[in-house]
Amino acid sequence: MKVSDLFVYQDTTLKQALEIIDQQGLGGCLLLNSDFSFSRTITDGDIRRFLIKGGNLENKLWELGKIDAIWVHEGTPLVDISGLLQKHDIQSIPVLDKNGRPIDMVIRKHLENPILLSYPHLGEFETHFVQQAFDTNWIAPLGPNVENFEKEIAEYVNIKGGLAVSSGTAALHLALDIIGVRAQDIVFCSSFTFVASVNPILYQGAKPVFIDSEPNTWNMSPSALQQAMDTYDQMNQLPKAVIVVNLYGQSADMLKIKAICDAYNVPIIEDAAESLGASYWGKKSGTFGKIGFYSFNGNKIITTSGGGMIVSDDEEIINKARFLSTQAKDRADYYLHTRLGYNYRMSNILAGVGRGQLKVLDERVTARRNIFNLYQKELKDIEAIQWMPEPEGYYSTRWLSCCLINPQVYQGKLEDLYHRITLKGIEVRRLWKPMHTQPLYAGSNFFMHDGVTDFSNFSFDHGLCLPSSSNMTLEQQHRVIDTLKKLLG
Numbered sequence: 001m002k003v004s005d006l007f008v009y010q011d012t013t014l015k016q017a018l019e020i021i022d023q024q025g026l027g028g029c030l031l032l033n034s035d036f037s038f039s040r041t042i043t044d045g046d047i048r049r050f051l052i053k054g055g056n057l058e059n060k061l062w063e064l065g066k067i068d069a070i071w072v073h074e075g076t077p078l079v080d081i082s083g084l085l086q087k088h089d090i091q092s093i094p095v096l097d098k099n100g101r102p103i104d105m106v107i108r109k110h111l112e113n114p115i116l117l118s119y120p121h122l123g124e125f126e127t128h129f130v131q132q133a134f135d136t137n138w139i140a141p142l143g144p145n146v147e148n149f150e151k152e153i154a155e156y157v158n159i160k161g162g163l164a165v166s167s168g169t170a171a172l173h174l175a176l177d178i179i180g181v182r183a184q185d186i187v188f189c190s191s192f193t194f195v196a197s198v199n200p201i202l203y204q205g206a207k208p209v210f211i212d213s214e215p216n217t218w219n220m221s222p223s224a225l226q227q228a229m230d231t232y233d234q235m236n237q238l239p240k241a242v243i244v245v246n247l248y249g250q251s252a253d254m255l256k257i258k259a260i261c262d263a264y265n266v267p268i269i270e271d272a273a274e275s276l277g278a279s280y281w282g283k284k285s286g287t288f289g290k291i292g293f294y295s296f297n298g299n300k301i302i303t304t305s306g307g308g309m310i311v312s313d314d315e316e317i318i319n320k321a322r323f324l325s326t327q328a329k330d331r332a333d334y335y336l337h338t339r340l341g342y343n344y345r346m347s348n349i350l351a352g353v354g355r356g357q358l359k360v361l362d363e364r365v366t367a368r369r370n371i372f373n374l375y376q377k378e379l380k381d382i383e384a385i386q387w388m389p390e391p392e393g394y395y396s397t398r399w400l401s402c403c404l405i406n407p408q409v410y411q412g413k414l415e416d417l418y419h420r421i422t423l424k425g426i427e428v429r430r431l432w433k434p435m436h437t438q439p440l441y442a443g444s445n446f447f448m449h450d451g452v453t454d455f456s457n458f459s460f461d462h463g464l465c466l467p468s469s470s471n472m473t474l475e476q477q478h479r480v481i482d483t484l485k486k487l488l489g
């Protein structure tokens with residue numbers, strides 16, 4: 001439905017208005033003045049009451065008289081609109097531009113059943129493993145689900161060992177600690193990412209240096225990395241580690257990045273929080289660095305409601321992670337500690353959820369990829385949309401379906417587009433705001449992709465993530481598609 005399909009005029013007859021109301025199925029239509037500004041809403045109830053009082057179907061709409069119409073200005077926050085719909089107990093509300101002309105309708109049932117960005121999707125096996133934990137009275141400490149979950153993940157990604165922890169953030173913190181990142185050390189990190197990829201650098205008192213992304217993969221730019229290595233090498237301040245993020249489910253260009261890091265003998269920590277199930281030239285994402293980690297946060301591709309996993313081919317590293325994540329208890333008959341540790345382990349209940357989720361991981365990846373493919377296919381004629389690429393040799397989880405809205409084609413403001421989509425009860429998000437532009441990291445060094453364009457910040461300015469939950473219905477996917485067609489077509 002286009003908002004203009006609801007337009008009626010002062011000299012429209014009641015009969016014509018009823019026909020429009022009937023066709024559009026919203027229970028009402030929008031009466032405009034001669035300058036196309038909004039006058040009032042006409043509901044079928046308004047017409048019924050007029051007829052009962054003696055009117056007839058050939059009467060004109062102006063004869064219904066004026067009322068205090070309910071409407072909102074363009075840009076009114078969603079919560080305020082929801083509040084109005086509830087307060088007046090109405091099913092829809094027109095949105096007016098600054099000339100008072102209707103540009104959109106907010107439909108209550110869309111807001112009350114929103115299409116969410118990325119939502120947990122449980123399978124049929126989780127309760128079995130969780131029940132096992134209860135049946136054996138083994139909800140703590142640790143337990144068989146934890147050990148099995150670690151083994152199963154390690155097998156799935158084909159790596160020697162895994163250690164289940166309370167979050168992806170905790171996993172990264174452990175990784176930095178194990179690699180020996182200490183106060184004042186330098187750590188390179190992708191700038192285009194979620195803040196959790198960086199904060200553990202600060203936990204260690206170290207200093208992040210941010211590396212831009214490249215347009216091909218949206219991940220760490222090898223040329224920017226090379227430049228940063230040269231620069232810091234000359235200052236005799238090579239980083240202690242490079243944190244490479246695999247954004248939105250897609251691996252970075254690990255061959256090139258690894259070659260650069262190896263040349264300077266700097267270890268890689270792979271942030272594969274969003275890319276469990278993805279691969280790069282056949283090798284699973286998260287297994288390229290000295291240490292990799294995954295997240296099982298609620299919005300990730302599979303979830304334990306909250307959790308993470310550190311993985312490595314170096315068993316020594318996994319043992320150290322186990323030691324540090326359980327308060328760094330030395331071997332003794334009593335509690336003896338020589339160094340600082342953490343309480344970062346995953347519980348046996350949550351690991352049970354994870355084991356069930358892991359069984360359907362590949363299905364979840366396929367479902368997300370299918371959603372992306374449908375968006376891409378159905379919106380191929382919308383010139384403004386540029387999808388996140390997937391180069392040859394890459395297999396992305398398409399954790400989120402992401403695109404750039406080409407500013408040379410789409411003249412409007414991204415904020416307005418974002419707002420218009422959310423008014424349809426569709427949860428979209430802006431792309432990650434790069435870390436080098438965050439107030440928290442103001443003053444940090446940043447290396448651009450090619451010395452002239454800040455690709456990550458450009459992407460933030462022009463990009464969106466679309467709903468991508470693996471349990472989205474086809475109807476929901478088409479609602480997203482239709483909305484984008486209408487707003488960008």
Ligand SMILES: *Cc1c(COP(=O)(O)O)cnc(C)c1O
Binds near residue numbers: 166167196271297307
């Ligand atoms: C989610 C996420 C993390 C953090 O994982 P948590 O389990 O939420 O702590 C880290 N890096 C990236 C890129 C993420 O998306």
